[in-house]
Amino acid sequence: MEYAGSELDLFEHAHNWKVYWTAMLRPFVHGRVLDAGCGMGVNADLLWNKAVASYTFLEPDARLLDQVPVHVKTPALRHAERINGTTSDLRERQFDSILYADVIEHIEDSKAELLRAKDQLAPGGHLLILVPAFQFLYSEFDKAIGHHRRYDKQLLQQELPTGMEILTLRYLDSMGLLLSLGNKWFLKQREPSTGQIRFWDRSVVPVSRITDKVVMHSFGRSLVCVSRKPRA
Numbered sequence: 001m002e003y004a005g006s007e008l009d010l011f012e013h014a015h016n017w018k019v020y021w022t023a024m025l026r027p028f029v030h031g032r033v034l035d036a037g038c039g040m041g042v043n044a045d046l047l048w049n050k051a052v053a054s055y056t057f058l059e060p061d062a063r064l065l066d067q068v069p070v071h072v073k074t075p076a077l078r079h080a081e082r083i084n085g086t087t088s089d090l091r092e093r094q095f096d097s098i099l100y101a102d103v104i105e106h107i108e109d110s111k112a113e114l115l116r117a118k119d120q121l122a123p124g125g126h127l128l129i130l131v132p133a134f135q136f137l138y139s140e141f142d143k144a145i146g147h148h149r150r151y152d153k154q155l156l157q158q159e160l161p162t163g164m165e166i167l168t169l170r171y172l173d174s175m176g177l178l179l180s181l182g183n184k185w186f187l188k189q190r191e192p193s194t195g196q197i198r199f200w201d202r203s204v205v206p207v208s209r210i211t212d213k214v215v216m217h218s219f220g221r222s223l224v225c226v227s228r229k230p231r232a
Contacts, residue, residue, distance in 0.1 A: 010192065012042055012071075014201040020209055021101075021130055021172060021224055022046035028126040028167070028226050031096025034058055036087060036117070037103035041068035041077070047099070048074045055080040056095070058087070087116050094120055099128045104159075105147045111159045118161040123231040127164060131156065133171055133223040137180050141191050151223050164227040171220030175208040176200060180221055 011017070022043060030051035035044060038057040048055070055077055059065040062084045069078050083089065098117045104110040117127055131151045132142070138150050149155070153169055160166070171177075179200060183192070192200075212220060 010194065010197050012040070014197060014205075016201045016205040017173070018043060018046055020205060021222065024168065024170075024172075024224055025099070025128045025130075025226065028128055029097050029099070031122070031125075032056070032094070034087075034090075034093075034095040034098045034120070036098060036100050037106070038068065039064050040071045042071050043099075043101055044068075044072050044077050044080075045074050048077060052076075053096075057082045058090070059084065060086050087113065087120060090120060094122045094125075096122050096125045097128060098125070101128075101130045102132070104129065105131050105142075105149055105151070108148055110148070114159055115161045118164060118229060121229040123229060125229050126167075127160075127225075127227045127229070129156070129223075129225040129227075131223050131225075133220055134177070137177070137184065137221070139180075139184050144191065153223065156223060156225055160225075160227055163230055165230065166225065166227045168224065168226040170212075170217035171223055172212060172217070173205065173208045173221040174211045174215050174219055175204045176221035177219055179204060 026047055026049055029047045029049060031053050033052055033055045035041070035056065036058045038044070038059045041057055044055065044057070057065065057068050057080060065082055065084050068082055072078055098121060100117070104113060107113045114127070121127060132147065133150060134152055135150045138147070142150065156169070157166070208220070
């Protein structure tokens, strides 16, 4: 399978954004970690910590998976397990943390995917999800890169498997949401430019880190969720 989207290249250098959302998920990244739909592996260095026992990169596009060793800097990650495939290919494997970073919106039957992820989580394991937020922001760019949907809290809760305990469910990048609305209503660009991505990452994301707290994470361009599988 070859990934047709272009956002991986565009957002590869969005360092401030990656630092922001990974900081929220890193405390729950531990033990045997599965990075599902990892792309080029550009998030792994920021998620890696001393609690990680093993890290598995899972990606259906072999071309992207081959680039992982080029993009990671942590020595242990350069030699980490890489699997060309999907969770359907893992069968009896179990993990303590499973990450979907901007992935499940690309999967038509995402509810079935998350149910499979729950089955592959060890008891007490964490399911970590980052998705684009709010369907009213759905644009030609979403369509072009293969997004089936954008999420709000209610929809994501409906798609989580029964029995998963939600620990964190909050919106991120409140100022970015306003920029996205401006693009949809006025600029109507099919794809942001590299310069626009750099401006957003360097100038907007730092402001969002403040305003998100002010608005109590009640809205934003993205939605982050941490849920835990029961131990019994």
